[in-house]
Amino acid sequence: MTASDTHRTIDAVWRIESARLIAGLVRIVRDVGLAEDLAQDALVAALERWPQSGVPDNPGAWLMAAAKHRAFDLLRRGSLLQRKHEELGREIEAQQAAPDLEAAMDDHVGDDLLRLVLVACHPVLSTEARVALTLRLLGGLTTEEIARAFLVPEATVAQRIVRAKRTLAEARVPFEVPRGAELAARLSSVLEVVYLVFNEGYSATAGGDWMRPALCADALRLGRILAELVPAEPEVHGLVALMEIQASRSRARTGRSGEPILLFDQNRALWDRLLIHRGLAALARAEKLGGAFGPFVLQASIAACHARARTPEETDWPRIVALYDALAQLAPSPVVELNRAVAVGMAFGPAAGLELADALVEEPSLRSYPLLPGVRGDLLAKLGRFDEARAELARAAALTRNDRQRELLLERAAACARDAAPPRQE
Amino acid sequence: MRFMVLVKANKDSEAGVMPSTELLAAMTKYNEELVKAGVMLAGEGLQPSSKGARVRFSGDKRIVTDGPFTETKELIAGYWLFEVKSKEEAIEWVKRSPNPFPGGESEIEIRQVFEAADFGPELTPELREAEERQRAEMAAKR
Numbered sequence: 001m002t003a004s005d006t007h008r009t010i011d012a013v014w015r016i017e018s019a020r021l022i023a024g025l026v027r028i029v030r031d032v033g034l035a036e037d038l039a040q041d042a043l044v045a046a047l048e049r050w051p052q053s054g055v056p057d058n059p060g061a062w063l064m065a066a067a068k069h070r071a072f073d074l075l076r077r078g079s080l081l082q083r084k085h086e087e088l089g090r091e092i093e094a095q096q097a098a099p100d101l102e103a104a105m106d107d108h109v110g111d112d113l114l115r116l117v118l119v120a121c122h123p124v125l126s127t128e129a130r131v132a133l134t135l136r137l138l139g140g141l142t143t144e145e146i147a148r149a150f151l152v153p154e155a156t157v158a159q160r161i162v163r164a165k166r167t168l169a170e171a172r173v174p175f176e177v178p179r180g181a182e183l184a185a186r187l188s189s190v191l192e193v194v195y196l197v198f199n200e201g202y203s204a205t206a207g208g209d210w211m212r213p214a215l216c217a218d219a220l221r222l223g224r225i226l227a228e229l230v231p232a233e234p235e236v237h238g239l240v241a242l243m244e245i246q247a248s249r250s251r252a253r254t255g256r257s258g259e260p261i262l263l264f265d266q267n268r269a270l271w272d273r274l275l276i277h278r279g280l281a282a283l284a285r286a287e288k289l290g291g292a293f294g295p296f297v298l299q300a301s302i303a304a305c306h307a308r309a310r311t312p313e314e315t316d317w318p319r320i321v322a323l324y325d326a327l328a329q330l331a332p333s334p335v336v337e338l339n340r341a342v343a344v345g346m347a348f349g350p351a352a353g354l355e356l357a358d359a360l361v362e363e364p365s366l367r368s369y370p371l372l373p374g375v376r377g378d379l380l381a382k383l384g385r386f387d388e389a390r391a392e393l394a395r396a397a398a399l400t401r402n403d404r405q406r407e408l409l410l411e412r413a414a415a416c417a418r419d420a421a422p423p424r425q426e
Numbered sequence: 427m428r429f430m431v432l433v434k435a436n437k438d439s440e441a442g443v444m445p446s447t448e449l450l451a452a453m454t455k456y457n458e459e460l461v462k463a464g465v466m467l468a469g470e471g472l473q474p475s476s477k478g479a480r481v482r483f484s485g486d487k488r489i490v491t492d493g494p495f496t497e498t499k500e501l502i503a504g505y506w507l508f509e510v511k512s513k514e515e516a517i518e519w520v521k522r523s524p525n526p527f528p529g530g531e532s533e534i535e536i537r538q539v540f541e542a543a544d545f546g547p548e549l550t551p552e553l554r555e556a557e558e559r560q561r562a563e564m565a566a567k568r
Contacts, residue, residue: 012514016463059518110462217509224464274467274507 006051014043017060018140023112025067030175032119033165036137042066113138114229115175117222121190124171129164130193132157138225139218149215150200187230191239191296194222198243202250216247227282237286238296244279245303248272259404264312276307298327317347334363342375350382370399374409381412386420389413428467428539429508429516433526435475435501440494442474445526452524460506465519469506499533513538 018039025035042063056062120133131150135141143161147154178186201215223240230236252270255261283304286297293301302323309315324340337360345353357376366372377392390413397409445453460466476494495501503526510516516536526532 008512008514009518012512012518015511015515016518214511217511221464221509225462228462228464278467 003051006055007047009055010043010046010050013046013055013059013063015140017063018043019113019116019138020060020109021063021067022137023116024064024108025071026116026119026175027108027112028068029071032116032133032137032168036165038067038070039063041070045070110229111177113225114177117190117226117229118177118186119168119173119175121186121193122168122171122173123186123189124167124173125164126160127193127196129160129167130189131197132160133164134190134193134222135197135218136161138222141218149212151212183230184233184235187233188235190226191235194219194226195239195243195296197222198246202246213250216243216250219243220247227285231285232289234286234289234291235294235296237282237289238294238298238300241279241282241286241300242296242303244275244282245300245307248275248279248307255404257404260402263306268310271307279307280304293326293330295327295331298323298330302327315346317343321347334360334366335369338366338369338372338375341379345375345379345382350379354379354383368399370396370405370409372396373399377409377412377416381416381419386416390416390420427510427512428541429510429513430537430539431469431506431508431516431520432502432535432537433471433504434533434535435498435503436527436530436532437498438527438530439503440474440476440498440501442476446528449524449526449528453526456523459522460508460519463519465508465510467507467509469504471504472502475501507539 021042022032022035022039025038026032029035029038045066046059046063050056117134117138120137121130125133132146135146135149136143141149143157144154147157150157177183197215198219201213201217201219220240220243223236223243227236227240248271249263249266251272252266252268253261279300283297283300286293286300302320305316305320305323320343321340324336324343328336328340338357341353341356341360343353344356354376357372357379360366360372361376363372373392374396377389377396380386380389380392393409393413393416397406397413400406400409457466457469460469474494478493478495480491480493480495482489482491508516508519510519513536520534520536523534526534
């Protein structure tokens with residue numbers, strides 16, 4: 001094995017082990033910053049040793065031992081805060097006295113990881129900090145990888161992480177897994193962060209830097225891990241289902257020149273059946289847990305309606321309307337309303353849809369949103385009101401930032417203009 | 427990236443010998459670990475080749491042969507589908523698997539799954555379109 005082979009292997013081991021390693025260390029030292037430093041020290045030690053000694057049989061245990069060794073070193077030199085000193089010494093001794101260290105570690109892993117992700121997404125932190133910390137501590141991404149994925153300078157991400165760790169230390173955020181309603185509230189922050197990461201990758205167009213689309217895979221992996229950490233929470237499975245089903249369309253959602261293809265125009269044969277299958281299974285898990293549907297389960301249910309339809313015509317629109325009704329009650333937003341208008345238009349005719357869409361015209365947050373005039377234009381055209389439809393489609397074309405999309409909208413506007421011209425009387 | 431992880435057959439698997447309770451327990455634990463890490467997309471064990479068949483293509487002809495097949499080491503006894511960041515990560519995960527045939531020799535092969543992006547500029551828009559058409563036709567025939 002060459003040195004660079006070993007380095008690639010160490011990268012892989014780090015990806016597999018780092019979250020568990022850091023999470024285990026946080027339990028012992030009760031400080032995210034220190035835990036991460038210790039884990040990094042262990043990584044450096046591995047980079048020094050393994051190219052000569054070879055990769056050990058149990059690399060995770062090796063890294064944990066190296067990190068604890070380093071913690072002891074720091075303890076001896078008195079460079080750890082007094083407050084932590086005794087506690088830390090006791091913890092480490094207790095662990096070493098444990099007859100079956102490995103088994104004890106296994107028992108802790110789930111709780112450790114959950115505690116770590118809850119801390120990384122703690123409400124005292126800004127959204128950017130939560131994202132950076134989660135990807136770094138749970139996703140095993142480097143600062144550079146995070147920076148590239150979010151198109152910001154590396155120094156900015158490094159700063160965010162440093163500041164986040166300081167905020168956590170200063171706020172004395174407790175390292176515990178809350179129960180009941182508090183757990184649900186804290187979890188919803190975690191789910192939002194994961195979905196935000198997913199969308200950041202999903203909205204990145206094909207081509208360009210591969211780091212951005214790779215965020216979808218990172219988010220999916222985090223979601224799948226969470227689903228096993230808190231299997232009794234329906235919203236976790238809802239989020240996983242939503243991401244799996246959305247990811248299933250990634251092959252179909254951009255055209256040959258990278259232009260976005262809308263759901264109804266997608267070639268459904270390109271949808272990834274395995275991911276759809278996994279998404280529907282995750283949704284079934286959420287449903288089986290019972291209780292009222294949360295926003296992620298509702299969105300996943302809507303996505304599932306599309307996934308189940310082999311052709312656009314097979315779509316169960318009345319069910320989608322009912323789901324949007326529930327979503328609008330639970331998490332009202334103008335974008336949800338607009339989607340509801342589309343669904344109503346499909347289920348109950350364009351006039352009903354237009355009535356809902358018209359109600360959004362005064363909505364300030366949709367003022368420069370091209371989909372609003374786009375949707376209204378569609379509905380007006382279906383009603384035969386071609387003059388108004390043409391004006392709306394032209395407005396949508398002026399608002400969109402996507403060249404290909406603009407062309408399509410202008411083509412449709414032109415078609416409306418032709419239909420609007422009254423037949424010449426001879 | 428996706429990897430298909432292929433467990434090669436051996437004399438026992440081909441003879442239909444069921445895995446021991448210990449092996450089943452170890453495999454279950456390993457699978458749980460894969461699921462908890464968000465790595466495993468799918469995985470199944472395969473019945474012996476005596477329950478399978480082959481279709482040989484020769485020009486326009488199709489020749490069907492029932493199993494079993496003799497070249498045991500070339501046969502597949504099971505598979506996983508992993509979603510990981512690198513081949514090295516797939517290797518690290520596979521190294522953690524219990525020996526599928528405890529005490530004996532066995533081999534697990536790791537193969538990367540093609541994704542459209544892998545073709546890069548080699549896959550021209552025209553080829554891509556042809557591929558999309560093929561997929562659509564395949565789906566229509568299903």
